[in-house]
Structures are given as C-alpha cells and as structure tokens.
Amino acid sequence: MVPKWRAVLLDxxxxxxxxxxxxxxxTLLAGGLGSVADLPWTEAITLAVSAFVASxxxxxxxxxxxxxxxxxxxxxxxxxxxxxxxxxxxAMLAGAFNVTTFDWEAAFNVAFLATLAALGxxxxxxxxxxxNGQVPPDASPSTLPTGTYREAVDHxxxxxxIEATNPPAGTPEAPPVASEPSESQ
Numbered sequence: 262m263v264p265k266w267r268a269v270l271l272d273x274x275x276x277x278x279x280x281x282x283x284x285x286x287x288t289l290l291a292g293g294l295g296s297v298a299d300l301p302w303t304e305a306i307t308l309a310v311s312a313f314v315a316s317x318x319x320x321x322x323x324x325x326x327x328x329x330x331x332x333x334x335x336x337x338x339x340x341x342x343x344x345x346x347x348x349x350x351x352a353m354l355a356g357a358f359n360v361t362t363f364d365w366e367a368a369f370n371v372a373f374l375a376t377l378a379a380l381g382x383x384x385x386x387x388x389x390x391x392x393n394g395q396v397p398p399d400a401s402p403s404t405l406p407t408g409t410y411r412e413a414v415d416h417x418x419x420x421x422x423i424e425a426t427n428p429p430a431g432t433p434e435a436p437p438v439a440s441e442p443s444e445s446q
Contacts, residue, residue, distance in 0.1 A: 268405075268413035272329075273320050275405050276340070279382060280316035280375070284348045285309035287374035291367060304355065308371065311351030319343045329414035337383045337402040344379040348372040 263271070288305035323329055323339070331339065352368035383402030403410040 263409045263412055265412055268409045269324070271405055271409055272403070272413035273317055275403060276320045276343070277313040277316040279379065279404070280344050280347050281309040281313035283344060283375040283378040283382070284312035284351055284371065287348070287371045287378060290374055291370045307355045308348070308351045311354045312347045312375070315347035315350045315354075316343060319347060331414075332398070333387060333396045333400045333402065337380070340383055340402055341376050341379050345372045345376045348375040 285305045285308070288308050289300050289302075320343070323343075328339070349368055349372045352371060353363065382404070386402050386404045387396065387400045399407060399411070401407065401410050405413070
C-alpha cells in the first residue's frame with residue numbers, strides 16, 4: 262500500500278505530466294508538417310511547462326474542493342476540461358497575453374488537439390476492462406496503478422491500526438461475559 266501523501270503526489274505528477282506531454286505534442290502537430298528543424302520546439306517546451314503548472318493548480322483546486330473521488334465518466338470529463346483550460350491558459354501565459362494580438366485560432370487548435378489526446382489516453386487507461394463493454398465501478402482514466410489512484414482520491418479516513426484499537430494502557434479489561442447455557446445442558 263502506498264502512503265496517502267505519496268499517492269496524492271503521484272496523482273498530481275501524473276495529471277500534470279500528461280497535460281504537459283499532450284500540449285507539447287499538440288503544439289508540434291499544430292505547427293504543421295515540415296522538417297524537424299522547422300518545428301516550434303521552443304514554443305512547445307514553453308507551453309508544456311505552462312500546461313504542467315496550470316494542470317497542477319487546477320488539480321490542487323479539485324483536491325481542495327474534495328471533487329476527486331468521481332466515477333469514470335465524470336472524472337474523464339473533468340480531466341478533459343482541465344486539459345483544455347490548462348492548454349489555453351498555457352498559450353496565454355506563454356504569449357504575454359494581449360487580447361488584440363493573441364493568436365486565438367492557434368491556441369484553440371492546440372487546446373483541441375491536447376483535449377483529443379487526453380480523451381484517447383483516458384479511454385485507453387480505463388482498467389479493468391469489462392467483457393460486456395460496461396465501465397466497472399473502480400475504473401479510472403488515470404494511468405496510475407488502480408490501488409495508488411484510489412488511495413490518492415479517496416476521502417474516507419484510513420482504517421484504524423491494531424494499536425489504535427487496543428484499550429488504553431492501565432485500563433482494566435472487562436471480565437468475560439458468561440455464555441448462555443445451551444439446550445443440550
């Protein structure tokens with residue numbers, strides 16, 4: 262079992278990392294086809310780092326509002342929305358946002374491609390697969406192991422340890438309860 266703090270940290274890194282990767286690839290694809298040297302590498306790296314930061318902030322807001330333990334489809338929809346918003350905000354931050362000179366078309370193209378990639382990743386990450394095509398209740402769009410993901414997003418308190426269930430030291434134990442005589446006696 263992964264400790265709660267580590268599972269949450271891994272969830273933040275998984276969400277931010279995928280957003281950064283999706284925006285990086287989407288930026289390169291939106292740059293058009295050409296030679297490798299002609300691709301917008303600097304812009305792609307800048308947008309990817311900005312998307313990682315934006316995704317991390319949005320994930321933090323999601324955790325603070327305790328909206329993380331969602332079923333598969335709502336979780337996937339939230340992830341798609343966050344990917345779109347983090348991509349769009351990354352483009353705005355990277356371009357020193359000015360509403361009159363900002364390239365909205367390119368920003369929306371990158372956000373759309375990144376969101377499409379997030380949808381594909383979410384559908385491919387869905388485990389365990391059900392033979393009837395239905396989404397199992399413990400499925401998630403996360404690429405983290407299921408146990409680690411559940412540990413990160415679950416808000417219920419941890420089960421008590423054996424030490425926590427022991428009576429306090431110095432407390433006399435209750436005498437055993439006498440059993441009722443059975444009918445055979």
